[in-house]
Each structure stands twice: as structure tokens, then as C-alpha cells.
Amino acid sequence: MSDILDGVTTFVRVVETGSFALAADRMNLTRSAVGKVIVRLEKRLGVRLLNRTTRSQSLTEDGQAYYDRCVRAIAELEAAQADLDSVRREPKGRLRVSVPQAFGHHCVAPVLLGLARKHPQLKIDISITDRFVDVVEEGFDLVVRIGPLVDSVSLAARRLGVQYASIGAAPAYLARCGTPRRVDEFHGHTIIAYSRHGVLEPWNVLDVDGQMRRAEVEPQLGFDDMQGIVDAAIAGFGLAWLPSWLLARYVATGQLVSVMENCFRPSQEIHVVWPKSRYLALKTRCAIDALVAEIPAMVGAPSAN
Incomplete structure (x- = not known):
């Protein structure tokens, strides 16, 4: 007696991706293997699906009628697994997570490390990259995003906090070049800026009088990596744009000094996002809950300007 579910998941994945090649990539199979699965399924059903x-x-x-019922059946199977997870109360299985580089290293990874220690059957695969990943297409269970949510239709999200940015520099640099207190005092200072895709982020700064001003600066160094900015600043190269939570870590060690705190606008919201689903696996829910519980204290709240 043949397995009634044989080939169903592959068929649904082919339809969802719109491509045998993409489905094969997502399932770690060859395109030929996926094609053979679909042929066997059609032969067993006695109809052409695609x-x-x-x-x-x-x-x-x-094929459309069969696909609609397969999706509902898979949803019911996922619900059954979620119910078992709830009874078991022990997250297990593989959890794929994508996080931004600096934020991932300093904030998210420690939280997930604690989760892994607490639940030995949970296997966590963390991708640390500033690349904008496609949560659904690339098969991630969770993604942490800093900035606007541009694909919120297909994703669910929970807010983790707000990232503010500050200006910092090494004590040696400030002793040599002076400490600016207002935007118009940036003139003549060496600037280290953050860049994305080769485009430097503008310095829109909340000045000491509470007014927003565009600082007319020409950065000599631009990085798309936060650690590169930190290293250059610690080396005494110049004034650096840094997330406030990251600058605070180096201020605490005496390697950097905060020149102007939480001064850049706009600030950026931080979210954890995941594919929308009627049922959320226990492994995913536990990770979300851990991030929501611990991340806000790491990024902190802005001080009064």
C-alpha cells in the first residue's frame, strides 16, 4: 500500500516556489529528483498536476484542486505537531535564524546561546549577515531586522526595541583635535561613517538646541561593517557614527568617549520577524519569547537630550 503523503510536500514546494530548480534547492535535492517525485505522484493519482x-x-x-487540499492537509499536520509541542513543552529540532552582523554578535547570539544551553534538543543555525534575506524563500524560521519592515504582508513581527545612534571617538583623538559640542563644530574633524551599498548615510543630527541639522561633513572613511567603524575609532582616526548600544560597550572600557548621545535621526526600530502561519512551532515561539524578554535591556532607552 502506497503512502498517501508520498510526494505531497515536494509538490506543494514546487507550486510555492514556481520552479523545480528552486524547490530542489530549498529541499536539498537535485532538480531531477524533484521531477521524478512529481511524475510518480501524477502516475499514482492518475492525473496531470502541472x-x-x-x-x-x-x-x-x-492540480489546483489537489494543491488547495494539500495545503489544508499540511496545515492540519502542522497543527497536530504544534499540539504535541505544547504538551511536550520541550523545543527541539533545527531553528534557522538570520541576524545583522554587529547586532547579531553582541545581542542576538548571546540570547540564543542561552536558549541552546537550556534546551539541548534544540539545534540553532545562525546566519550573521547584513544582507537583506528573503525569509520565506531562503527557509529561515526567524530573522532580526533593523529598520522598516518592507515585506510585512507575508511576515509576522514583534518589536524588540529601537536603535539610536551616537557620535563617539577615542580619548586620544579628542585630546588631539578637541571635542565638538555642536553640529557647526564638526568642521575640520575627520569623520568615520556608515555606508550601505557604497552610499554613505547622511549625518542628520539633533543639535544641542533641539533642532535637526544636516551636518556638512565629508567622511574620509566609510564602512558597511560596524566592527570596522569601531576599530577605526579606537585607533584614533576620527569621529564615528555608531549605534548607541554598541558605543556604550566601548565607553565602559574607556576605549571610546561619547561625544553626542542618541543624536541621529531617524532612529530605527528593531523587530524579530517570521513567516506568517496559523500555527507557530514551539522552537520558534521559545526563541521569539527569549528575544523579546532580553533584547530591550541590551539596546536601552535614549537619554534626554
Whole structure:
């Protein structure tokens, strides 16, 4: 007797990705293997599910009806697993997470490390990158994002806090070049800025009088990596743009000094996001709860300016 579910997950993944090649990549199979699974499924059902050409594919009428029922069946199976998770109360399995580089190293990774220690059956795979990842297409369970949520239709999200940015510098640099107190005093200072895709972020600064001003600076150094900015600042190169939570860590060690705190606008919201689903696996829910509980204290609240 054949397994009624044999090939169903592969069929659904092919439809969702719109491509045999993408489905194969997501499932760690060859394109040929995926094609054979679909052929066997069609033979067993006695109908053609997909119209295939060398360039495209589309569902047949029978395929659409079968796909709709398969999606509902998989949802019910996921619900059954979620119910078992709830009874078991022990998260297990593989959890794939993507996080920004500096924030991932300093904030998210320590939280997930604690979670892994608490739950030995939970296997956590952390990708640390500033690249904008596609949560669904790349198969991530959770992603931490800093900035606007541009794909919120397909994702659920919880807010972790707000990232403010400050200006910092090494004590040796300030002793040599002086400490600016207002935006107009930045003139003549060496600037280390953050860049994304080769474009330097503008210095829109909340001045001491409470007014927003665009600092007319020409950064000599630009990094798309926070640690690079930190290293250059500690080396005494100049004034640096840094997330306030990161600067505070080096102020505490005496390696950097805060020149102007929480002064950049706009600030950036921090969220943990995951694919929308009727049922949330226990492993994912536990990770979300841990991040929500611990991250806000790490990024802190802005001080009064």
C-alpha cells in the first residue's frame, strides 16, 4: 500500500516556489529528483498536476484542486505537531535564524546561546549577515531586522526595541583635535561613517538646541561593517557614527568617549520577524519569547537630550 503523503510536500514546494530548480534547492535535492517525485505522484493519482514547458510551469485544473487540499492537509499536520509541542513543552529540532552582523554578535547570539544551553534538543543555525534575506524563500524560521519592515504582508513581527545612534571617538583623538559640542563644530574633524551599498548615510543630527541639522561633513572613511567603524575609532582616526548600544560597550572600557548621545535621526526600530502561519512551532515561539524578554535591556532607552 502506497503512502498517501508520498510526494505531497515536494509538490506543494514546487507550486510555492514556481520552479523545480528552486524547490530542489530549498529541499536539498537535485532538480531531477524533484521531477521524478512529481511524475510518480501524477502516475499514482492518475492525473496531470502541472503543465510544464522548458521555461515555465502552471497548475492544471486538477492540480489546483489537489494543491488547495494539500495545503489544508499540511496545515492540519502542522497543527497536530504544534499540539504535541505544547504538551511536550520541550523545543527541539533545527531553528534557522538570520541576524545583522554587529547586532547579531553582541545581542542576538548571546540570547540564543542561552536558549541552546537550556534546551539541548534544540539545534540553532545562525546566519550573521547584513544582507537583506528573503525569509520565506531562503527557509529561515526567524530573522532580526533593523529598520522598516518592507515585506510585512507575508511576515509576522514583534518589536524588540529601537536603535539610536551616537557620535563617539577615542580619548586620544579628542585630546588631539578637541571635542565638538555642536553640529557647526564638526568642521575640520575627520569623520568615520556608515555606508550601505557604497552610499554613505547622511549625518542628520539633533543639535544641542533641539533642532535637526544636516551636518556638512565629508567622511574620509566609510564602512558597511560596524566592527570596522569601531576599530577605526579606537585607533584614533576620527569621529564615528555608531549605534548607541554598541558605543556604550566601548565607553565602559574607556576605549571610546561619547561625544553626542542618541543624536541621529531617524532612529530605527528593531523587530524579530517570521513567516506568517496559523500555527507557530514551539522552537520558534521559545526563541521569539527569549528575544523579546532580553533584547530591550541590551539596546536601552535614549537619554534626554
